[in-house]
Amino acid sequence: MKAVFDWLSRYNRREQTILLIGGVAVLLYLLWKAVLVPMADWKERQLNANRAVSQSLGRVELLAAQIEQARSNAQSDRENDSNLSALVDSSLRANNLSMSGFQPGTGGQVRVRLDDVPYDRFIQWLYDMEYQHGVSVVDFSMAGTSEQGRVTVNIRLQKN
Numbered sequence: 001m002k003a004v005f006d007w008l009s010r011y012n013r014r015e016q017t018i019l020l021i022g023g024v025a026v027l028l029y030l031l032w033k034a035v036l037v038p039m040a041d042w043k044e045r046q047l048n049a050n051r052a053v054s055q056s057l058g059r060v061e062l063l064a065a066q067i068e069q070a071r072s073n074a075q076s077d078r079e080n081d082s083n084l085s086a087l088v089d090s091s092l093r094a095n096n097l098s099m100s101g102f103q104p105g106t107g108g109q110v111r112v113r114l115d116d117v118p119y120d121r122f123i124q125w126l127y128d129m130e131y132q133h134g135v136s137v138v139d140f141s142m143a144g145t146s147e148q149g150r151v152t153v154n155i156r157l158q159k160n
Contacts, residue, residue, distance in 0.1 A: 084108065084158075085102065087135070087159075088102070088157065091125060091128055091129060092125060096121060098117075099112050109157065110158075113155075114152065115152050116147070116150050116152060118149060119149050122151060134160045136160055137156070139154075139155070
């Protein structure tokens with residue numbers, strides 16, 4: 001430090017002030033150029049990276065919500081299928097009917113086959129399904145049998 005003071009003492013007071021102010025200005029410029037500018041660039045890169053990650057997270061959250069919605073729809077379809085099958089079975093038993101075929105379908109529909117059943121009990125069962133349980137008929141075919149008052153029915157049902 002003594003060497004710096006000896007070097008400055010060779011100059012008059014005005015030159016010393018100019019050299020000190022110039023030295024401080026150069027030191028501040030080097031500090032700005034060597035430290036602050038790289039930090040600002042690093043900060044900008046980090047902000048851009050954060051924006052990109054945030055956008056990616058938003059897309060992932062959207063896709064996850066869509067997947068969850070699809071899963072819940074599939075779950076409710078399975079529940080509707082099982083609920084409708086249990087409802088068909090219990091209502092058939094309540095009307096003293098038995099099904100000869102049952103096939104679950106897509107979209108919560110079921111196909112039921114009734115062979116050689118009494119027509120009046122079948123119509124009562126169909127009325128109960130539609131007006132008491134909210135089940136609608138999607139497709140229906142009926143044929144008479146060799147016995148009078150008995151029918152064979154193929155029917156496709158869907159819960160409303």
